[in-house]
Amino acid sequence: MNATPDQPIVVPTIKRLDEAVVNRIAAGEIIHRPANALKELIENSLDARSTSIQVFVKDGGLKLLQIQDNGHGIKVEDMKIVCERFTTSKLRSFDDLSSMSTYGFRGEALASISHVAHVTITSKTQDSNCAYKASFSDGKVVPAKPGGPAEPKPCAGNNGTQITASGAEDLFFNVPTRRRALRSPTEEYNRILDVVNKYAIHNAGVAFTCRKAGSTTPDVNTAPMASVLDNIRQIYGSAVVNELLLLEETLPKYSLKIKAYISNANFNVKKFAFLLFINHRSVDSPSIRKAIENVYAAYLPKNSHPWVYMSLEMEPRNVDVNVHPTKREVHFMHEDEIVGEICDAIQRRLGDANTSRNFSAQTLLPQLNQFSKVKAGDQGDRAGTSKKSAPKLYEYDQVRTDSRAQTLDSFLVAAASPYAPQRLAPEHKRIKIDTDAMDIDDDNGEHDDYNMEENNADVEGGVQGRSVATEPLSSSSGGSLLSKIERFKSKHGDYSSRHGSSSARGSSSSGSLGHTPSQSSSTSTAPTPRKAKAAAAARVEVKLTSVLQLREEVRKQAHPVLRTIFEHHTFVGVLDQRRALIQNDLALYLIDYEVLSEELFYQLCLRDFSNFGYIRLTPMASIVDLVRMALEDERELMGKETWPSELKSQEEIAKTVANHLVERREMLKEYFSVCITEDGHVEALPMILKGYAPNLEKLPDFLWRLGSEVDWTAEKPCFQSISRELAIFYSTHPELVVDEEEEKAKEEGGGVDNGLKGEDGNNDRAKDLTTLQQKQDAYFQHMVATVLFPALKRGFIPPKSLVEQPGVVVQVAHVKELYKVFERC
Template sequence: MEPEMDVDVQEPRGTKRPIDDEGPSHKPKKIRALDPDVVNKIAAGEIIVAPMHALKELIENAVDAGSTSLEILVKEGGLKLLQITDNGHGIDQDDLSILCERFTTSKLKEFEDLTSIATYGFRGEALASISHIAHLTVTTKTADSSCAWRAHYSDGILVPPKPGQSAAPKATAGRGGTQITVEDLFYNVPTRRRAFRSASEEYAKILDVVGRYAVHCSGVAFSCRKHGDAGVSISTAVASNTTDRIRQIHGSAVANELVEFNVKDEKLGFSSSGLATNANYHVKRTTILLFINHRSVESTAIKRAVEQTYSSFLPKGGHPFVYIDLEIEPHRLDVNVHPTKREVNFLNEDEIIEAICNNIRSKLAQVDSSRTFLTQTLLPSVQTLAPSNQDLETGPSAPKTPATSKKPYENNLVRTDSRVRKITSMLPPAMQMHQPTTTAGAETEPASQTVLDEGLHYETTDREPLKIALTSIKALRAAVRNSMHNSLTETIASHSYVGLVDEQRRIAAVQSGVKLYLIDYSMFCNELFYQIGLTDFGNFGTINLDPAPKLIDILRIAAEAEAETAQAQNNTNEEQQQIFVNAPEIIAKTLLERREMLSEYFSIHISDEGHLLTLPLLLKGYLPCLGKLPRFLLRLGPYIDWSSEQECFRTFLLELAAFYTPEQLPRPQSQQQDLGDSDTANQGDTGDAEDGYIQTRRAQMARMLEHVVFPALRARLVATTRLLRGVVEVADLKGLYRVFERC
């Protein structure tokens, strides 16, 4: 009998095998330092993700070198060949030996220099990373050199061009400047090289990068062509202005509809200029060329704000083209937050974005009259205004332009426009509160404007904004982002405010798309003010209290109210009553001991004598109910965890958000009488006086919700999963059509 053959049985794919042959061990594994070659390849994989990232680094280095002409040659989407030739200052021969070593740079000497970076590159990792994943050749000539020098690199060091030759740079013929040739990108990272689907797709991404810098870098000529092609894909001249460059790269359809905008704010330390398309141009996808301190970056917040700005000017589904050149004082900007420098962080982001969008909005409004379109009367009872001069010239018999596309089905139309009639204008006069009176042809200010601004006066201070880098605040912001609900956030970001439904239950109606929702605005406001507290931490405005009340007096008022409430519910004894008596002194002492922190981080200023001078202003135009102030201050004692920094900030901001949340208001007297509330109807003079105050607050709250709070929700809120409990869908247009089709 023949002996059985030994058969190697392969383990299933994905099975983890032990490192050694002794089998798995329960002992902790030894920590070892990675091989430098592995470290360098990991770093290279973070910085050079695709050929477009390698080209971006090379373009920035060339512009930093003072080049006025860049020639780019690409083969197979940059994977086979990526070559850039410039006419800049060149590289000294002595520096070629360390050119591709990591963290070798001429633009940064000390860590403090990061606060004043004015160049594109600064870390010295671009060429080093490329040399670890490609074959790199550098040919360079300086102005005082008699010849050019060519050097070959691999894994960050000089290597000979062929085996057996010297690795030292060799003299060669060449013109002034530098030519960098990158061949066989990702040759030693096969998994990443196989991930690229097509060379044409990668070449399109390269053209996008070149096009962005060609638009922005005035005084620099760009040309980019594919290897083997006679013509160039992109070509811009040195003397071309920005509009001409946009015309050459993005077409005349964009360039002919551009409007220029400029905005500057010395207090926020920024200036911005750019070009944006007007309302006559729109495409299916937003195109934003954003440069912050001349560095091409991406910003979801800016893109979202720009799209919201254009939503009032463009039809549904239309998107703009915008080029933004934003310059921020270097010490307010952190450029070292992303391996590819694709993102940056800067102070006062929300205020800067709002200023830019407001300027774009004003420019669009000025040219908005250039649009031409046909209109029809929406309601038979609405009288049209006198005909315009153009209508008189063309006459009523002017032929209409025939429709060129199929009319969309009615149940897919979104009928929301801030410029059309509000639904409240169709209600009976008794249900309208302080509606503005308008006359045809005259512009009037809403009457409720005086209710909102009465007694309020805003002043601008010279206080420099604080740069908050506390780990605790970053962790709290990250917690909000981690609990984000994407679809609800998009719904709130695209909603249109319909109206206030119930002030007592704090319910409002909003429309998003073709759906109508009822939302609990107390929950949404609470989350909004908490998030504002995190984003604006340490940089709040102030509400000055004049005359300044005594802190201990306010706390005693709150303690007495709490004691009366507890006594009415029979929930107190003598010991608890004594707690209410002693609580104001204890809390006042606690707040006085921490008044420096309260002043610096929360804009709550308390004088040496114990007077409350200011409160934080979270949202301009919104005034919280000062009747909630005593209870807010009283809760700063037992409900704040003063022992832990992160918990202290979290609990304090939660209490501040609760103080800012709109209060419950009783229903209007007419509604109470309709519901048979005889107690309210028989209140007498006292009830009339109280009702007068409540009516004023109701009118103020209605305007603040419509013009301040809900626009802030739309622009700033990151809706979290817990807010799903505060939203109810009550109708959608498609469902209503199904109902009416059955009738």
């Protein structure tokens, strides 16, 4: 504030800060979080020549951080000053810093901890008859109980040398700002584990144990006589150890000794794992880290990193350890030259071990397809526009597939259909299924991402029902959710797909696409073919800013190379229930189509917003019953016999969700074609992709999540979360064939031995069950090959996040690499 002419200038008086304030400020610089406190305590234990260090943590170290070792202990006469600042047994003069070989030297670790926590120390030396215990606060010994003496008290202790800091109770109890700045106990505990892991690996021969409160087994448990590799295997697993290379170098010019375990060129991780020790002190060196990453950049795929443990030993006089309050960083002489020597040593070691490479796990992406360039050159030669001869095309550069080619499989129809899920009926009755063929759009032309003509809403086909034995749906019956939804479908019959235009083969007459009658007496309110075609002709133009923003976000996140791969891929085959092989250009890729299908349906929900067709359920499905099934499954996952008493009952929650969705039924119908009646029944689901229907086993979870996970408070988050829940619901998931008689026997307490074993009739039952499952799997694979992957060619925008997810797009082979191996065969 500026002083006015009438006011005299007051010169503030300089005062000496109170010692408690000074100490608390210093403690905040040294102890940032529980992991820093533990690091100081571990280093004290190692300085005491401990061979066993045990760590116990509660609430991420915020409530309790305890460390126990078998070191030489603290003398009883030193207990009174052990937590005072600048008290140490290692440093005597400033000149000792040039030859410092211990971790501690300032005498501030225990003092800093005692200023931000309640500390209790119990220690016993080898020549003492008993242990002594004392409590500390603000660096001073305090009475254990109010009114008691402020003196160390004798107590029982283990034989030998032992120190226990059952301290750091209520860490930062007197610094509320710092306490609020700390993250969750889980994250703080992970940081503690990282500290213990580093020191356990480097200090091979010292047994480390780390356990959190409430756990019977330790998260870290290394043997006392284990080697460095043994500890790495114990902490990181054999997959890391099997790919490590030993690097040992001695540089007399710099008085430097290097010992490291580095990963070879066949191994990589998503995040750089770098364990660096300089003179046995865990530190971080940005220059060394960056240089090592630059060396590995020539060997590893993009966005992948190595695993490196490195120990540097140099003359203490060449290292300045007193440059950071937490000792996290050090400075050393000849830093640039030493970093260069380290990189050269790693380069030589990787070169020596680079005799063979494994490319099966690398997510390398090829360059743009060269097929069009080759075709353009051929056409130019035929037309005589160029007199120059085309460049020689080697065999290993030839692309022998055409992504535009179609196969006969796309025109065939599998025996089973998701509109009529298979299951084994009771009393060994055969299920008669009359399935209409689905019209599969396999257009391979180029489309605009969000403006392409889509005919999901103008195709109407019918699927006839099937006759099965029915069974009432009981809310109190046991069994898995799969069994319940199967019984639900048995009770409520089948459902018909409502499209706009297509020729239904089978029961429907030629040229007539009316409603396929159901065995129930209910009438369907599905739109007639003419109305559906009229609606399709008048496609709704979406002008909502929120939807346009969501579409634009999808475009901005596009990965151009992945997009080229999917637009011009050739489908090879399905491997299992979530992986398939495709080829693009000269590379073969392993694809996780379950993850891709979720992203595809999310984009389709945004693209065809307010323009979906219908899949009409006949009869309709009760939301209360389905949500109750999902809640029952939640209870089983929690491992509880009954629903938790502190929560509302399942019936109340199910009714609340149903009322919640009924209130918003008009919006759901208008924008997403999710039709819900006033009495809480699902009448229809959206037809997002022509020829594709979701797995109804996921319908209970979808309704439960639609009512509980969607953000209904704002327009954009609401549309985004509904689209994402629809994408999860519609993502590929094969149906299981359920033996209903066996499931019923389980629920009635009859056990499972009466299901598929014993008599010949039961053996036939097992064979029929296996046959039905094989048919269902065959249809599922047919749908993936002829519906899902063609859709991935048409306007799908792969996001950049797919590259970061392991196993979604993996290159498993390349023609050039294969020719290096097989061209002489």
